[in-house]
Amino acid sequence: MQAVETYKDDVALRDRWHDGERKIQDLLHVREAVEGASRIFRPYLTHQQEHFVAGLKYIYLGTLDKEGRPWVSMVTGPRGFMGNSQGLTLEVKTIMPPSDPIFANLNRGEVCRNGSHKFGGISIDFTNRRRNKINGAAFPAEILVADEETGELHVRFTVEQTIGNCPKYVTIRKMGPTKGYARHLDSVEKPPALAASGGYDGPELSEEAKAVIHQADCLFLSTRYIDDDLPDQTSGMDCNHRGGNPGFAQLRGNKIIFPDYSGNRFFNSLGNLIHDNRIGLLFVNFDNGDLLHVTGRAELFFGKEAQEHYPHSKLCILVTVDDHFLRKDALPFTMSTKELSPYNPAVPSGHNNAADLAASAHVDATLANIIKHTNDVASFRFITSEPIKYIPGQYAVLDFSQFDNGYSHMRDEDPQSLNDDYIRTWTISSAPTSSKSSKDWQEVSEFTLTIKRKPGGLMSNVLHDFPLKRYKLMVPLVTTGGSFLLPKHQALTDSVQPDAESKPFKVAFISGGIGSTPFISMIRGARHMHDGPLDIKWVNSATTVDEALPQILREVAAPLKDDDNKTLDLSMELFVTREKSSLTGDALAKELLNTRIHYKRVGTEDLLQVVPDLLDRQIFICGPDPFMDAIKVSLEDLKVSSVNIHFEAFNF
Numbered sequence: 001m002q003a004v005e006t007y008k009d010d011v012a013l014r015d016r017w018h019d020g021e022r023k024i025q026d027l028l029h030v031r032e033a034v035e036g037a038s039r040i041f042r043p044y045l046t047h048q049q050e051h052f053v054a055g056l057k058y059i060y061l062g063t064l065d066k067e068g069r070p071w072v073s074m075v076t077g078p079r080g081f082m083g084n085s086q087g088l089t090l091e092v093k094t095i096m097p098p099s100d101p102i103f104a105n106l107n108r109g110e111v112c113r114n115g116s117h118k119f120g121g122i123s124i125d126f127t128n129r130r131r132n133k134i135n136g137a138a139f140p141a142e143i144l145v146a147d148e149e150t151g152e153l154h155v156r157f158t159v160e161q162t163i164g165n166c167p168k169y170v171t172i173r174k175m176g177p178t179k180g181y182a183r184h185l186d187s188v189e190k191p192p193a194l195a196a197s198g199g200y201d202g203p204e205l206s207e208e209a210k211a212v213i214h215q216a217d218c219l220f221l222s223t224r225y226i227d228d229d230l231p232d233q234t235s236g237m238d239c240n241h242r243g244g245n246p247g248f249a250q251l252r253g254n255k256i257i258f259p260d261y262s263g264n265r266f267f268n269s270l271g272n273l274i275h276d277n278r279i280g281l282l283f284v285n286f287d288n289g290d291l292l293h294v295t296g297r298a299e300l301f302f303g304k305e306a307q308e309h310y311p312h313s314k315l316c317i318l319v320t321v322d323d324h325f326l327r328k329d330a331l332p333f334t335m336s337t338k339e340l341s342p343y344n345p346a347v348p349s350g351h352n353n354a355a356d357l358a359a360s361a362h363v364d365a366t367l368a369n370i371i372k373h374t375n376d377v378a379s380f381r382f383i384t385s386e387p388i389k390y391i392p393g394q395y396a397v398l399d400f401s402q403f404d405n406g407y408s409h410m411r412d413e414d415p416q417s418l419n420d421d422y423i424r425t426w427t428i429s430s431a432p433t434s435s436k437s438s439k440d441w442q443e444v445s446e447f448t449l450t451i452k453r454k455p456g457g458l459m460s461n462v463l464h465d466f467p468l469k470r471y472k473l474m475v476p477l478v479t480t481g482g483s484f485l486l487p488k489h490q491a492l493t494d495s496v497q498p499d500a501e502s503k504p505f506k507v508a509f510i511s512g513g514i515g516s517t518p519f520i521s522m523i524r525g526a527r528h529m530h531d532g533p534l535d536i537k538w539v540n541s542a543t544t545v546d547e548a549l550p551q552i553l554r555e556v557a558a559p560l561k562d563d564d565n566k567t568l569d570l571s572m573e574l575f576v577t578r579e580k581s582s583l584t585g586d587a588l589a590k591e592l593l594n595t596r597i598h599y600k601r602v603g604t605e606d607l608l609q610v611v612p613d614l615l616d617r618q619i620f621i622c623g624p625d626p627f628m629d630a631i632k633v634s635l636e637d638l639k640v641s642s643v644n645i646h647f648e649a650f651n652f
Contacts, residue, residue, distance in 0.1 A: 016041055018225055018234045021271030027302065028315075030265045040625060041163050044087035048632070049132050049162055051642040053082045053090065053123050057175070057333065062120040062222025062239040062280055063105035069295040069322070070222035070280030071101040072239060075153070076332055089142075090121070090134060090157040098151040099327050101293060106138060106146040106155065113228040115140050119157060120222055120237035122165070126335060127174070128483045129167035133268075135236050136160035160236060166263050168343050169243030171217050173335035178289050203254045203296075203321045210251060212283045212292040212326065217340060218243040219258065222280035223272035223298075238268045245344045249283070250310075254321045256281065256294070259306075259313035261345065262423075270315075273298045279319055289331035294324040311348040342397050342479035343423060363388060365398065367466065367473040368446070373549050376453040377514065379429060380463055382477075387443035390480040392431040392525030393518045393648075396447060397478040398424050400459050423478065424459050426451055427517040427622075427648070429552075431525035441525070447480075450549070452514040484620070484648040486522040486529070504533040504569060505618075508611050510602075510631055512541045512623025516549065518648055519622065523556045526568050533567035537611045541575040541602050541627065545585040548574055557592040570594065573610040575602045604634040615640055621647040 017025070045053070053059065058076045065071060077094030084090055105117065112118050116137035124131040134157075142156035205213075222239045229235075242249075242258060249258040260270065273279060281294040299318045301309050310316040365382040372378045382396075390396070401422040430448035432441045454460045466473055509519040519538060526534050542548035557572060571594035576585060580599050589597045598606070607614055619640065621631050628647060635645060 016234050018230070018271060018275070020225055020273075020275035021267055023274055024267040024270045025265070028265070028267075041161055043160055043162075045084055045090070045134070045159055045162055046087065046632070047636055047642045048645065048647075049134075049164075050084045050087055052125070052130065052132060053084070053134075055079060056082065056123055056125065059092070060122045060124070060220045060239055060241075060282065061102060062220075062237050063102050063117060064110040064224065064237070065101065065105050065295075066108050066110060068110040068224070069278055070224055070237065071105060071293055071295055072220045072222045072280045072282035073100045073102040073293075074220075074282060074284065074291060074331065075100070075102060084159075085156075088159055090136070090159055091155070092157065093154045095151050096153065096332075097327065097330055098148050099330070100151075103146050103148045103151075103153070106143050107148065112137070112226055116158075117143070118224070118226060118237045120224075120239035121157075122220065122239045122241055124170060124241060126170070126172060129170040129172060129341075131165045131167060131170065131241065133161075133163050133165050133238070133240065134159060135162075135238060137236070165240075168263060169218075169261060169341045170241065171243060171337055171341060172339040173286060174338050176334045176336060178329070178331060178334050202323060205251070205254060205321065205324060206326065208290075209292050209324060209326045212285050212290055213249055213251060213256065215246055215285060215287075216249055216283045217246045217337070217344075218284070219249055220282040220284075221269060222282075223269045223276070224278060225272040225275050238272055240269045243341060243344070245340060245347045247347045248344070252318070256296075256319045256321065257310055258317055259310050259345075260315040260317055261343070262314075270300060270317075273300060273317070279317075281319060284331075286331075286335035286337070289329045289334060291327045291330045292324065293327070294319070294321055296320050296322045312345065342481060362399075362476040362478065364474050365396075365447075365477040367463075367468060370463075370466070370468055371551075373450075373551060374546050376464075377450065377547070377549065378453075378464055379448050379450045379552075381430075381446060381448045383446050384444075384477060387445050388447070388477065388480060389441065389443050390428060390432065390447065391441055392486040392521040393427070393484045394480050394482040394521075395425050395427050396449060396480050398426075399476040399478050400424060400462070402475065403459070403462065422459070427482075427521065428480065429517045429520045429524075431521050431528070434525070434529045450514070450517045450520065450552070482648075484518055484622070484646065486525050504535040504567070506535045506613065506616060507537075508614055508617040508619045509536060509538040509540075510607075510619065510621045510623075511539070512627030512631075513543070513547065515621075515623030515627070515648075516540055516542075517622075519620070520549075520552055520556060522620075523570060526570075527556070527560060529568075533569070535569045536571075537617070538570065538572045539575065539602060539607065539610060540572060541577060541623070543576070543578040545574075545576055545579065545588060545597075548576070550584075550588050553588070553592060553595075557595060559593065572596075573598065575600060575606070577601050602631070602634075604637050607631075607634055608638065614638065615644075617644070619645050621645065 057079055058074055061073050061075055062070050076096055081094045082092055109117050116139045118137050121134040122131060136157050136159045138155050138157050144154040145152045219242050224237050227235045249256055277297045279296055279298040283292040296319045301316050306313045306316045364385040368381045368383045370378055370380055404422050426449045428447050429450035432444045435442055451460055451463060453464045511519050574597045576599050585597045589595050621628055
C-alpha cells in the first residue's frame with residue numbers, strides 16, 4: 001500500500017527538491033539550470049532498472065542505527081538475489097556475515113513514519129560504470145528475516161524514488177575469487193555493534209583502518225533528510241558514490257576529507273548534509289574484501305575555503321569520525337582495477353603516484369577546421385599530437401581548463417562557471433578504418449565532433465564562435481571511451497562455422513536531434529568494417545530537415561565504394577516534427593538510397609510500421625531525455641526485452 005501512496009504524493013515530480021538541495025543549488029548558481037530535472041526522478045524501478053539490479057551480485061544500502069546515524073552496507077549475494085514486484089519493491093534475499101550493520105539497523109534502528117526504516121541505495125555495474133540510485137523504506141511486515149546470528153536477510157524494500165546516475169568517476173573493475181570469506185558465514189560471533197561492552201570501535205582509526213582509506217579510489221556515502229510531514233518523494237535517505245584516484249580521500253587526524261567533484265549539479269547528498277550533517281561512509285578494499293564502516297558529522301567547504309582545506313577543489317567535505325569498525329574478508333569476491341575514470345583529477349600530494357604520472361602523458365588535440373551545418377550545429381575536426389584509438393560510437397573527453405579564470409567568490413556575469421571544471425565530453429562523429437586482416441579498428445591522428453550550440457553553454461559557444469583563421473586552439477585530449485559501440489558481428493555469431501554463410505546481424509538505431517552523432521560514427525565505421533553482414537534500420541527524428549544534417553546523411557547513405565563493406569544494408573526513416581511538408585525534404589528522400597521522410601513525431605505504432613521486425617533486433621537509442629523517455633515507453637508497450645535495448649544519454 002505504501003508504494004501506491006507514493007504515486008499520490010502532493011509534490012509534483014518536477015518540484016521535488018527539498019530546502020537543503022535548493023540552498024546548495026542557489027549557493028552554486030545552478031538552480032535554474034536543474035529546476036526541471038525533477039521529472040527524471042521516478043517513484044518506481046523502470047524495466048531497465050529492474051533488469052539491471054537483477055544481474056548484480058551486490059548493492060550499497062544506507063540505513064540508520066538507533067541513534068539515527070547513517071551506516072553504509074555492501075549487501076552481497078549470488079546473481080538473482082535481488083528481485084522486484086512491478087517496479088514497486090526491491091526484494092533482497094541472501095546470506096551474508098551478520099557483522100554488517102544492516103542487521104542491527106533493520107531490527108533496532110531509527111523508526112520513521114508508519115513504523116518504517118528508511119534506506120538509500122545505489123547499484124553500480126563496475127564493468128561499464130552504469131549506476132542507479134534507489135531510495136525508500138522497509139516496513140515492519142516486509143522485514144521477513146534479518147537474523148543477527150545466522151546472517152540470513154530477506155527484506156522487501158518499498159521503492160519511493162529512483163534515478164539513473166552519472167558514471168563520471170567510477171572505476172571499471174573485474175570480479176575475481178576470494179579465500180577468507182566463507183568462515184564468516186559459519187561464525188556466530190557477534191559484530192562489534194552488538195558486543196556486550198556496547199559500541200563500535202570509536203573515533204580513533206587503527207593503522208589497518210587508515211590503510212583501507214589510503215588505497216581507496218572510491219567511497220560510498222549515506223545521508224538523510226527526514227521529515228515525516230513531507231511526501232516520500234522529498235523526505236528520506238540517499239546513498240551515493242564518490243570516486244577519484246587512489247588516495248583522493250585523505251586523513252586529518254580523526255577526520256576524513258575528500259573533494260566533491262563536479263557532477264549532475266542536483267546536490268542530493270550535499271543538500272541533505274546542509275540540513276542534517278550526519279553521514280555514513282564505506283571504504284572498500286576490493287583486493288582483499290576488507291570493509292571500513294564509518295559514521296560521523298560532515299562540514300562543507302566552498303570556493304576559497306575548499307581550496308584551503310583541499311588544494312585545487314571547489315567543494316570538499318570534511319567528516320569528523322564518531323564511530324567506525326573494520327570488517328576483514330567481508331566480501332565473497334574480489335575486484336581488480338581495470339581502468340580508473342579519465343575524469344579523475346590528480347590527487348594533491350607531495351609525491352607523484354601512478355595516476356599522476358599517467359595523467360601527465362596527455363595527447364594534445366588541435367582544431368583544424370569547422371564545417372557549419374546549421375546556425376546551431378557544426379562539425380569540428382581535431383588533429384592529435386599522437387595517434388589515438390577509438391571505436392565508432394565512443395566519446396572524446398577534452399580539457400578546456402585554459403579558459404578558467406581561476407578562483408573568484410562571485411562572478412555575476414557568469415555565475416554557473418564557478419562550478420565548472422571545464423572538462424567536456426562529446427560523442428565522436430567520425431570513424432576510424434578497419435583492418436581487413438585483424439578486423440580491428442586502426443589508430444588515427446584525427447577525429448571529428450559534431451556539436452550543437454547550447455544556449456548559455458560555455459564551451460559549445462566558444463567552439464562555434466572561435467575565429468580559427470586568426471587563432472590556434474589546442475587543448476588536451478584526456479581520453480576516448482564509452483561502451484555505446486557499433487556491434488561487432490563476429491563476436492555475436494561465434495556459433496557460425498567458418499565456411500557457413502553468416503546471417504546479417506540486425507540492429508535498429510533510434511535517434512533524436514543531436515543524438516544522431518554516435519550513429520553517424522557507427523554507420524561511417526560500418527561502411528568500412530570487415531566483420532560480416534550488418535543490417536541497420538535507422539529511425540532518425542529531427543525538428544526540421546536541415547536539423548537532420550542532410551549533408552552528413554548524403555555521405556552515410558551514398559552508394560558503397562569498391563573497398564567498402566558490401567554486406568552493409570542500411571535504410572533510414574526520417575521523422576520531421578515541425579514541418580508539415582518540405583520540398584527540400586522530398587528532394588532529399590528521392591536523392592538518398594533507401595530513405596523515407598515522415599512529417600510527424602515517432603509514435604509506438606510508427607516504430608513497428610517502419611521496422612516490422614523490431615523485436616528481432618538489437619535496439620540502440622540516443623537523444624535528449626524527453627525523447628528517450630518516450631521511446632523507452634513505446635518499446636515497453638511493444639514488449640521489447642530490456643536485454644535488447646541499449647541507450648546513450650548526455651549525462652556527463
